[in-house]
Amino acid sequence: MPKDTVVKPATVTCTAPVNIAVVKYWGKRNEGLILPINSSLSVTLHQDQLKTTTTVASCRSFQEDRIWLNGKEEDINHPRLQSCLREIRRLARKRRNDGDSSVDVGCLSHKVHICSVNNFPTAAGLASSAAGFACLVYTLAKVYGVDGELSGIARQGSGSACRSMYGGFVQWIMGEREDGKDSVAQQVEPESHWPDLRVLVLVASAERKPVGSTAGMQTSVETSSLLKHRAESVVPDRMKQMIEAVHKKDFATFAELTMRDSNQFHATCLDTFPPIFYLNTVSRHVISLVHQYNRHYGAARVAYTFDAGPNAVIYTLQQHVAEFLQVVRLVFPPDNNNGKTFLTGLQVEPVEISEELKNAICLEPMSKGISYIISTQAGPGPRVLEDPSQHLLGPDGLPK
Ligand code: DP6
Known part of the structure; x- marks a missing residue:
């Protein structure tokens, strides 16, 4: 970017769904990596009714990573948030080193501002962490230009979040490896499979x-x-x-x-x-x-x-x-x-x-x-919102 260009953040907004398990995940064999003791299966619910919306802005003028959840600034140093940020940046660098030209190297050296809201009341007691971490990881991936399998990163935010990376009927395969590389979500059937x-x-x-x-x-x-x-x-x-x-x-x-x-x-x-x-x-x-x-x-x-x-x-x-x-x-x-x-x-x-x-x-x-x-x-997995008026962060990188 030429030096005299006005510093404008690169901004992406996405939405992600809630999921409700019919075979439950309960228990970890590794707390840090969030590896489960059993596989699980869920239905992804439709985002017309329940969704998280997240905007991520990346800009060279940002001093530090920051996050606002449902209108309130929260601590970015939360270990699970840090895991997701670290892993997505690590994946982007790896892809770039492997020659993937769609990865945005500029963005990778900048800090990010994250703003996230739910369209349902937190008081409803619905597990919002699954939609929240799925949306965070999906949006960060779009900002950095990384695609492909991302449920293993969402899993490190909250176990059940890995299943919100896909629509329809989704299994989380527990995996066997100690590094958790095989503990990922997989779509069993799309949302169109069972319309009734x-x-x-x-x-x-x-x-x-x-x-x-x-x-x-x-x-x-x-x-x-x-x-x-x-x-x-x-x-x-x-x-x-x-x-x-x-x-x-x-x-x-x-x-x-x-x-x-x-x-x-x-x-x-x-x-x-x-x-x-x-x-x-x-x-x-x-x-x-x-x-x-x-x-x-x-x-x-x-x-x-x-x-x-x-x-x-x-x-x-x-x-x-x-x-x-x-x-x-x-x-x-x-x-x-x-x-x-x-x-x-x-x-x-x-x-x-x-x-x-x-x-x-x-x-x-x-x-x-x-x-x-x-x-x-049942509904689809995470989506990008193309309309810039939907961004939750303004051109100054702060919540609108
Ligand atoms: C009862 O995914 O919220 O909803 O991995 O510690 O963040 P952490 O737990 P979380 O657990 C969900 C448990 C459950 C069952 C399920 O969704 O499978």
């Missing part, structure tokens, strides 16, 4: 913040023999069965495996010493509701899964969504305030439910148990 599949996120009103996943799984690895059994003897077969169910769009098998895996994950939490409780009374009510609904039809029409918090994520098929939502409204009556906004995302026309079905659901109504529902579907 629907996802409902039931946001439960939580009393308090639960134990974080990182600390929780560390205690589980140290104390739970059930977790060891799960990782060694249950998950390998379950992964095969789940991949086959996805390939065949076999909802009944997909649903049963999903519920069993969520239940086993929470059983390992109870087997952790001291025990960890992520499910609350609302979660348990949702579990009973799903089983009563399925029993009424004599088929698995709906499946639940829970991560490290009380929110239920429901997988079902398009043809059952309206009726199941009506049943949820019956058991968790929305209060007057949120009656209108109880359901966000993909809209569904309300339907009447039969007296037989009403009678089959034997649960006390629990008002205010669920604060709202996000209705969504």
Whole structure:
């Protein structure tokens, strides 16, 4: 660049999705590299409803690397952020040395400013670190001109983030190597594979913040023999069965495996010493509701899964969504305030439910148990936003 040119940052903005596992990751064999004790599989949710947007600007006038998350400047020295920055820069240099001319060497010697926001409330308790680290790594890669396999770097920000690097149905292969090079995510099927599949996120009103996943799984690895059994003897077969169910769009098998895996994950939490409780009374009510609904039809029409918090994520098929939502409204009556906004995302026309079905659901109504529902579907992986008006950082490199 000639010396007299105005110093303008090179700016890229991308978005990345949230993912919800149906075979859970719980436990690391290497804390620093974030290597798991078992493989896992997830569905990438659609970014129309849930996404992180990240802008990265690189400029020779920047004095230091800086980051703003949801409007607040955060410490760039966070070890996991540093791992992602270091690894992406290392990869860019390696590619450049190997003769890849698309790598931007100029940018590599500059500092970066990073600004990231979620389109969903952090208070919703949805794991935002997966979308966040996936978006960070994807955007940095675009700034430096690096493409190809990047999930191994996103993994070093947060384990589950590696699965948000792809759309559709994604497995994280645990790998065997000590350096973690073979612990990467891989798309099993794209989002277009199963168009009828629907996802409902039931946001439960939580009393308090639960134990974080990182600390929780560390205690589980140290104390739970059930977790060891799960990782060694249950998950390998379950992964095969789940991949086959996805390939065949076999909802009944997909649903049963999903519920069993969520239940086993929470059983390992109870087997952790001291025990960890992520499910609350609302979660348990949702579990009973799903089983009563399925029993009424004599088929698995709906499946639940829970991560490290009380929110239920429901997988079902398009043809059952309206009726199941009506049943949820019956058991968790929305209060007057949120009656209108109880359901966000993909809209569904309300339907009447039969007296037989009403009678089959034997649960006390629990008002205010669920604060709202996000209705969504499987979606694509990270994307570049081409429109510069979408940048979160201004020409001065500061949040707009
Ligand atoms: C229960 O990926 O948040 O959501 O690797 O320590 O950042 P770290 O943990 P994280 O754990 C997610 C755990 C889970 C299950 C899953 O998503 O597979």
